[in-house]
Amino acid sequence: MTEVQLQEFKLDPDSELRFEVESKNEKVVLEVKSGYAELFGTELVKGKPYEFHTGAKVAVFTWHGCTVELRGRTEVSYVAKETPMVVYLNVHAALEQQRVAAEQENTRGPVTMIVGPGDVGKSTLTRILLNYAVRMGRRPIYVDLDVGQGQISVPGTIGALLVERPASIEEGFSQQAPLVYHFGHKSPEENLELYNTIVSRLAEVVAERCENNKKETDSASTSGVIINTCGWIKHAGYKMLTHAAQAFEVDVILVLDNERLYNELKRDMPKFVKVVYLPKSGGVVERSTAARAEVRDARIREYFYGKRTPYYPHSFDVKFSDLKIYKVGAPSLPDSCMPLGMRAEDALTKLVAVQPSAALAHRLLAVTLAAGPDDDVLASNLAGLVTVTAVDMERQTLTILSPQPRPLPNTILLLSELQYMDNH
Numbered sequence: 001m002t003e004v005q006l007q008e009f010k011l012d013p014d015s016e017l018r019f020e021v022e023s024k025n026e027k028v029v030l031e032v033k034s035g036y037a038e039l040f041g042t043e044l045v046k047g048k049p050y051e052f053h054t055g056a057k058v059a060v061f062t063w064h065g066c067t068v069e070l071r072g073r074t075e076v077s078y079v080a081k082e083t084p085m086v087v088y089l090n091v092h093a094a095l096e097q098q099r100v101a102a103e104q105e106n107t108r109g110p111v112t113m114i115v116g117p118g119d120v121g122k123s124t125l126t127r128i129l130l131n132y133a134v135r136m137g138r139r140p141i142y143v144d145l146d147v148g149q150g151q152i153s154v155p156g157t158i159g160a161l162l163v164e165r166p167a168s169i170e171e172g173f174s175q176q177a178p179l180v181y182h183f184g185h186k187s188p189e190e191n192l193e194l195y196n197t198i199v200s201r202l203a204e205v206v207a208e209r210c211e212n213n214k215k216e217t218d219s220a221s222t223s224g225v226i227i228n229t230c231g232w233i234k235h236a237g238y239k240m241l242t243h244a245a246q247a248f249e250v251d252v253i254l255v256l257d258n259e260r261l262y263n264e265l266k267r268d269m270p271k272f273v274k275v276v277y278l279p280k281s282g283g284v285v286e287r288s289t290a291a292r293a294e295v296r297d298a299r300i301r302e303y304f305y306g307k308r309t310p311y312y313p314h315s316f317d318v319k320f321s322d323l324k325i326y327k328v329g330a331p332s333l334p335d336s337c338m339p340l341g342m343r344a345e346d347a348l349t350k351l352v353a354v355q356p357s358a359a360l361a362h363r364l365l366a367v368t369l370a371a372g373p374d375d376d377v378l379a380s381n382l383a384g385l386v387t388v389t390a391v392d393m394e395r396q397t398l399t400i401l402s403p404q405p406r407p408l409p410n411t412i413l414l415l416s417e418l419q420y421m422d423n424h
């Protein structure tokens with residue numbers, strides 16, 4: 001049911017206004033009229049209008065009480081008094097104590113990993129904890145291992161970002177100089193060997209950066225790391241989580257809303273890892289497979305065209321002969337058929353040359369920074385991603401949509417399974 005156009009809400013301390021924008025091409029404007037409020041940990045400025053579009057699912061929380069106005073049609077809007085925000089604030093306070101200890105002892109800050117099934121608010125809690133940390137003057141590293149959503153860069157990649165400012169209400173965290181690695185699928189399940197390889201690589205580089213920062217009198221190494229993960233937690237998914245925990249040498253694992261996972265991790269993690277169970281917020285909205293696919297598409301569109309601040313991507317032709325395109329993973333053979341000293345799993349991280357063809361249309365290509373195909377291509381972080389908008393077999397060219405003007409910064413490209421239809 002669609003509700004009225006102008007609504008005003010009086011929020012008591014410790015409560016939140018939740019709303020969703022569902023209808024197509026709808027816009028809802030939010031304004032704080034009095035008091036103080038925050039949105040997933042970012043403070044809202046009084047009297048400033050904030051716009052939300054189709055698909056937005058939002059909570060405006062207040063510690064002290066406030067009045068909020070919504071203009072436009074919301075699908076749902078209600079005030080909730082029961083929220084886990086005090087519990088989340090306590091987690092932040094505990095992390096903050098570890099940062100202070102890290103400063104005093106000149107060690108690294110807490111490395112925290114957030115786990116749980118899908119749609120329990122993992123990404124939201126990641127954002128809240130990062131925001132609270134920067135609001136205290138910290139500079140935490142944000143790591144996103146969720147290839148299904150790809151909040152840093154695009155879906156099909158994992159990445160890390162130094163967070164120096166709170167997330168913008170409408171655009172999220174500033175995406176300056178992220179460290180991004182290619183995976184090429186929507187779920188780790190598609191190639192666990194590759195997934196674990198790039199997770200280990202990312203962990204190595206993040207640890208190196210923390211180590212380097214330690215020498216400077218800067219807070220990046222004592223601020224710690226916050227890692228978001230995907231919602232696949234059973235069987236091989238569980239192994240993947242424990243691998244990530246080991247690779248990043250996590251100190252804290254926050255388990256949202258799954259007692260079984262909590263107990264398994266408590267049993268299997270070394271004693272020095274604190275495993276903490278946290279309730280999920282009643283406001284977290286479950287998304288259908290279709291809604292997830294829409295979020296993925298929207299994320300890729302944003303990568304090329306921006307969200308609030310528009311970007312102007314470039315379109316140009318590249319000759320087949322000027323490119324070397326590879327996909328990762330050769331069909332795996334039984335161990336008995338492998339050359340001596342190679343495991344069957346090794347095939348899963350092998351580069352296989354791809355001949356350009358019409359099948360490349362609409363696919364994403366990751367532009368690597370590798371010096372050559374013999375270089376460790378998977379270990380090289382990405383310069384960025386492009387999408388193929390057209391293939392001309394006669395002229396032997398690809399038309400490419402790229403955030404950067406021509407030429408491509410490198411000719412070694414990795415093919416992603418993800419697609420983007422550019423009908424902007």
Ligand code: ADP
Nearest residue numbers: 057058059119120121122123124281283284285
């Ligand atoms: P996960 O990362 O576990 O899949 P998300 O953090 O992405 O879950 O949350 C799922 C959806 O619920 C998102 O669209 C998010 O904006 C929304 N959401 C999270 N917390 C709240 C809340 N307290 N009120 C309303 N919506 C929320």
